[in-house]
Amino acid sequence: MYKLTYLDSGVCSSEGFFADGVSAGLKANSALDMAFIYSDAPCDVASVFTTNKMAAAPIKHFKAKGDFQTNFVLINSKNANAMTGVAGVKDIDEIMQNFSDKLNPVMSSTGVIGVRLPKEKIIAGTKLFDITQKNPSNAARAIMTTDSFSKECAYKVELDDGSSFSIGAMAKGAGMINPAMATMLCFITTDADVPAHEMQKILDEATKTTFNAASVDGDTSTNDTVMVLANKKSGAYDKEAFADALYKIMLFLAREMVRDGEGATKLVTYNVTGAKDDKEAEIAAKALSDSLLVKTALYGEDPNWGRIASTIGASGVASDEMSLKISFDNVCVYDKGEVYFDAEMEKKAAIVMTHKKFTINCDLGIAKGSFKAYGCDLGYEYVKINADYRT
Amino acid sequence: MYKLTYLDSGVCSSEGFFADGVSAGLKANSALDMAFIYSDAPCDVASVFTTNKMAAAPIKHFKAKGDFQTNFVLINSKNANAMTGVAGVKDIDEIMQNFSDKLNPVMSSTGVIGVRLPKEKIIAGTKLFDITQKNPSNAARAIMTTDSFSKECAYKVELDDGSSFSIGAMAKGAGMINPAMATMLCFITTDADVPAHEMQKILDEATKTTFNAASVDGDTSTNDTVMVLANKKSGAYDKEAFADALYKIMLFLAREMVRDGEGATKLVTYNVTGAKDDKEAEIAAKALSDSLLVKTALYGEDPNWGRIASTIGASGVASDEMSLKISFDNVCVYDKGEVYFDAEMEKKAAIVMTHKKFTINCDLGIAKGSFKAYGCDLGYEYVKINADYRT
Known part of the structure; x- marks a missing residue:
């Protein structure tokens, strides 16, 4: 047995996670358009990416790393860095030079296809990041494109032995959502002491009946990403409780994405x-x-x-x-x-x-x-x- | 070698074929809503039907006949006679009792799903049929649903030996058009002396790159039908010329259907x-x-x-x-x-x-x-x- 309690602190719900959103001038009117997630301890990573053969540069960049740990994710909206070829991947390398103090920093992008990243703006934007901040809702707003509201969900999971861990998440969706993955980004953070290989299996299983069961328009984007970062800081874990909480969070976000489908009323x-x-x-x-x-x-x-x-x-x-x-x-x-x-x-x-x-x-x-x-x-x-x- | 000449006489282009449309009050404002095609000689039939598992009653009625010849097709718009179960097929039998002088009369329907046919109106409507009429454009208008214009096409095919035959067609499309067949009805008449088995093969082949290559909204209806009636009256035939003319007619009509897709501008x-x-x-x-x-x-x-x-x-x-x-x-x-x-x-x-x-x-x-x-x-x-x- 275990107990789930809803938290309103999104991707900062777990110990050691920090996040914020800033405006780098990619969107008009100084809207938030760049986000980071930082963990003060190295994270194992589980991930699910688009099946689209024209996968975007950040996905190619990520996959080229092989198995690795990270402590930093940089996300921009307004530009998908897709169909940008070798140059698009090199752009990420160049941007990442500004994060040489971080462990294998990861990038994720969403927005228009076929336009090179505005590197200078993005690098200038990263200078605004303050990794001591815990502003998860700013991060959630910064990754929105045509979303009409931001999407966050988190649970504290209390186990019978008195130990506990948390799972928190943010997502963006709106257009191009499809059963075979969606133009959606979802970032999930946890301090659960989940073994890396088990985490990937649990994520794969939950994806089938949550994000892959959600459709707005039947199109599958070049940038779809679900990423779970686990820094293990709680020392607590129970497989069933972890899988249940992850499923509930992903189902909630999947349904929120459909509810916020472009122009959707039902x-x-x-x-x-x-x-x-x-x-x-x-x-x-x-x-x-x-x-x-x-x-x-x-x-x-x-x-x-x-x-x-x-x-x-x-x-x-x-x-x-x-x-x-x-x-x-x-x-x-x-x-x-x-x-x-x-x-x-x-x-x-x-x-x-x-x-x-x-x-x-x-x-x-x-x-x-x-x-x-x-x-x-x-x-x-x-x-x-x-x-x-x-x- | 052969020569194709465009004709503007639709399904009445070939010798011995008659057609007309009448208003039976199924549509509002006395619009034409019932059509017939009659041939004064028995016709071999080639056909392609929807792959939808909920195939409409007229398709079940047709398929139950096995191989047969016919000289009469009755078509109504406004009601699809689909999802009407055994009763829907019986309704057709009852209506067909009014055509006991015809050879294996065939019915085809398009319109709303899940409502029984208004039998009395339809039977009353058939009393208005005059099988000596050659008004192909009335027939083409009577089978329209959300189509914004009627669709006809016909060619005279002159062979090198001086003999000739004709192929004429009418179609309706508009919504629910899809690569795996479409809510479309298409009726093609010819006096070519085409062997029945060869006609089916030529139709199947032409369907792949014409109607099955056309999409308005990716949905596949319960009623899709393409039917070719050949009364052989010309005594003339050339396989290559026949296949070419049939393909050209079907491609023209498929493209016309897409051009007239619901709300389409391009x-x-x-x-x-x-x-x-x-x-x-x-x-x-x-x-x-x-x-x-x-x-x-x-x-x-x-x-x-x-x-x-x-x-x-x-x-x-x-x-x-x-x-x-x-x-x-x-x-x-x-x-x-x-x-x-x-x-x-x-x-x-x-x-x-x-x-x-x-x-x-x-x-x-x-x-x-x-x-x-x-x-x-x-x-x-x-x-x-x-x-x-x-x-």
Whole structure:
């Protein structure tokens, strides 16, 4: 047994971690655009990166290191340092010369693709860093791009033997979020005494049902990064408690990212059950969260279950109109050939759709496979944000 | 050698074919909503249907027949007769009792999913049919749903020996168009003396690079149908000429459907070359035509080539930023690590994007695989049409 307590100190929740955000003039109006995370003790690192073949320079830079420890992460928004070739990686080396007192400093970037980093601005910005600061919410704001709010989450984990550790995190999301990883950055810090190899496995496992189950627009970015830094300073650890707390933090942040999807007004859980197996449930759930026709119906608050059935059928998983059941929360609209869709039921279903959060349950009625995916609606704001992003 | 001449008589271009559209009150304001195609001689049939597992009742009804000839097709818009179970198929049988004088009459439907056909209205509508009429453009208008214009195409094919045949077609598209077939109906008539088995093969082959290369929103409907009716009345046939004319007609209609995609303002050809093989080129080209971030950038007329590179990378095909080349028509914006994207080049690329039709060329620089996909932009109108579709 163990006890989780929510903390509001983000990536500075664990002993020995410091963070802050500064303005280096990358964003307009002196908005925060550069962040650091510093640990006063070396950290083991677990990480998950984009599957995109055009992975950005910071990811190539990180991967070139092999296994290593670090105590410093530098993050900039507004420029992704992607599609910048060998020069983009060299730019990072040059910037890192300013951190020769740090242990294997790591960089992470998010923003526009195909433009070289403004090195001078960034180096000037790093001069503003004060590594004795604990301003996690500044760091969380500095990594935002089209996010409309910053995203943080942290828990203190108390074990039965009286020992305790903490896990804290910040993330950015908004656009380009996709089941196969997302344009998202997430940095997680912990003082748990977690063995490095175990940490990577726990992170991989949690990613499948959290960040990889979240979709805003089905695109997968060049820069997706989830990184866990563990400085072991608490000396405390319990595998089950650590995995549970990490999962809860990642699920919360994944759902926050979808809720803050570009132009999104609703957070919808697609709960697919009764599939041939879990993999087929995942395929169907992600097809729903990615379907433009479903997303626009959500935006219009139209309980158009026909589009849901059609999307499941189009996904290619084992399914049949005579075994399928669809409910909006607990309002059943279609059950194995019976359409529960008179005016009264339509009204009830339409009311569910006005909620900020609800669940679309699809029981395929084939076998026992299940998966939950998280998606949002798509409205005019998404088009506005993405038609005008660079300008 | 052979000669193709464009005809403006749609599905009535071939000898012995008759067609018309009537208003049965399914659509508002007495708009045309039911169509027929009749042939005064029995027709062999070739067909391609949706891969959606929730295939609509008319498709189940058709497939239950096995191999057969027909001389009559009845089409209604406004109601898809999908997710209507056994009752939906029985409804078709009942309607077909009014066509007992016809040979294996076939039905096809498009519209809202999950609502039973208004049988009485449809049967009353069929009483208005006059099978001696040749009004192909009425038929083409009657099958429209959210289409903003009707789609027809026909060629006369003159062979070297002085014989000739014709092929004519009508189609509807607009929403839910997708590489793996589309909510599209397409009916093609011909008096060519084409052997039935050869006709199916030629249709399958042409479908891959025409309708299956066209995308509006990446969704695949329950009702997609392409049907070719051949009454052989000309006695003339040449395989190469027939295949070429059929391909040209299908490509024209596929591109017209994309051009008329819901809310679309641009028709974009994604010409992927240099891929590992043709299959990988197809994957990359379709990923581009389906990408929301690319589609919204098109709408914003923003030559944001970074999103194109990112989408190719995310598609999983063999690709590398150091071998990739991207051009908008003939304006190169990225070439193997070199960004040709100064203010002047950006202006030139932005001008290309203001055109109604243009090509985005992506040379992956890996091997010789190539594929062309057809897509459109996504703007406010798409959201408006789809958020409000049923209401």
